[in-house]
Amino acid sequence: MSNDGGASYGPYEPTSFGLQPPQQPGVPGQSGPSAAAHPDNPYAQPQPQPQPQSQPQPTQVVPNQSPEPEPGAGRLVANRYRLLAKLGHGGMGTVWRAKDETVDREVAVKEPRVPDHLPERERANAFERMRREARAAARLDHPAVVNVHDVAVEDGQPWIVMELVQGRSLGAALQEGTLGAREAARIGLDVLNALDAAHQAGILHRDVKPDNVMLGRHDRVVLTD
Template sequence: METGTGRPRLLGDRYRLLSPKGRDGQGIVWRAHDLRLRRDVAIKEIRPRFRADGADLKEARRRAMREARSAGRLSHPAVIAVHDLLEEDGRLWIVMELLEALTLEETVGHLGHLPVHWTAWIGFQLLGGLRHAHGAGVLHRDINPGNILLTGERVVLSDFGIAALNGDPSTSTTVPVHCAPAYVAPERLRGRPANPSADLWSFGASLYFAVEGRPPYPGSDALQVLGRAMSRDPDPPLRAGPLGAVLRGLLRRPPAERITADHAARLLSEILRTEGVAVDAPRLPSARIPPDALMR
């Protein structure tokens, strides 16, 4: 992104935009350079929704602040780090760590599907970050294969763009239009509030996609997929092997019947040990932050 002089744009007298990295339902992600700390970063430019009377800048600002506040509270290798939030020229910019990674969606697109032990390892690492977020009172609300980054050494959950502080009554229960219905918990599709078990459904649906090579509700017609997701269970997995118990437990339609994150972590660690992959015993952070600790 250049200015009229042909030079790359400078944000906040600190971040020089270099080139676009990608686009999602909420905005454009740029590669940029932090002149102060002399490091490359990723900067997400939040594009506001448009209405008949113009851009909904108030909603864009609220959404960006929620993303930065939610992700900025977290510090875990499986959660993308948020460094800064800027507002300039009527636009909002979120500064994050820069990762050279493929998404889980891209990886499965290249390989067709992932082996059971790869999927279990990805799930175990990702679940550590998700448990950390839930322990801090933060919900993601949009876990899907496009938001899971694979660097080779890390599995990272990105894009807390519609994350909500657990129990925050100001957060809408509406599912944003860019969310893929195959990865949204059935109760959320029916308008019920998000909670940790809804994140676990989305987590399970993403593991289903990884090992099976397709979503739990496949199809190119969004309305048909939505209808299936609201009315019936996913098709039984065919390639999951020992992961089948994890997937069935996470993808139970009644939220109260789903296995917990702790239970899922134990099952995944057992699969990995059987496969000869050493992992630490699953545990939660020693200090849990009350959900309302930073909301005053």
């Protein structure tokens, strides 16, 4: 005896209420691949239409762009010194890393600067004073004084050629923190000895500051500029 009033139905026949039995996979008339064969079946799900695949866009390759060279880099001074890059600049001029093409070594070349508003005669006097001081400095023989190799004159302007000290300035070291008392005393004593040697040769530095003190290799302290 069943609770459907005595009617007997197959497992996949519709009931008297118009309901459908649960769909089973693989049975004709249901959704899935077989449902497309029965368009009158209200339970058949529409088959998704394949979407066209978008074509991948070609990747645009940007060529490597080298940085622009600094103004003045590559210039040949006095047919000998090739300017490579700026090492620093200040009120007294610009210091370049350069290559001495005659002896094939790197040097530091200082391009002095005087105010543009000076009359031509005063500019010439300032350049002449720089030449005299550079030649006097070239006669100094002290480990804490930078070696001056040459004074090249071009267009009436002296270019002071010095040894290239490998290291960093005292100013750069102080930006990272304070020095210990022993290290500060050692550096100060070397600078004092360099100034004493310069004064004995009749040379006045005029611009003693941490940026003009180089801390080179093997604990060498060098007074520059």
